[in-house]
Amino acid sequence: MTTKISICMGSSCFARGNAINLKTIEEYIAKNNLEAEIELGGIRCGGQCSEGPNIAINDVIYHEVDQGSLIDILDKHFKGEK
Ligand code: FES
Numbered sequence: 001m002t003t004k005i006s007i008c009m010g011s012s013c014f015a016r017g018n019a020i021n022l023k024t025i026e027e028y029i030a031k032n033n034l035e036a037e038i039e040l041g042g043i044r045c046g047g048q049c050s051e052g053p054n055i056a057i058n059d060v061i062y063h064e065v066d067q068g069s070l071i072d073i074l075d076k077h078f079k080g081e082k
Contacts, residue, residue: 002039003077006056010045013052021053021070028074037078 005025007018022042029038048054051063055070062073 002037004039004041004056004058006041006043008044008046008052008054008056009042010049010052012045012049013054017053017066018055020067021055021065024067024070025055025074028071032078034078 007022007025008014009018025040029035029040043056046054046061048061048063053063053065055062055065055073057073057077062069065073
């Protein structure tokens with residue numbers, strides 16, 4: 001089953017961290033050979049800018065995602081780490 005990662009590309013989230021978060025996710029996918037398992041895409045502003053940068057993995061929305069929490073979130077989903 002593929003995992004869908006949706007990155008908010010709205011101007012607020014993008015400027016506040018999702019530009020670099022996108023790069024980090026792409027690098028994570030490449031490093032862990034997850035290309036076949038992940039569907040990566042962008043979404044428009046969901047109106048939750050004040051809680052951004054926002055990233056959704058399947059149906060779970062993560063808020064205030066920064067470089068530190070992003071790796072933890074990805075590890076949790078793809079390596080089963082807590
Ligand atoms: S820009 Fe991401 S929720 Fe508005």
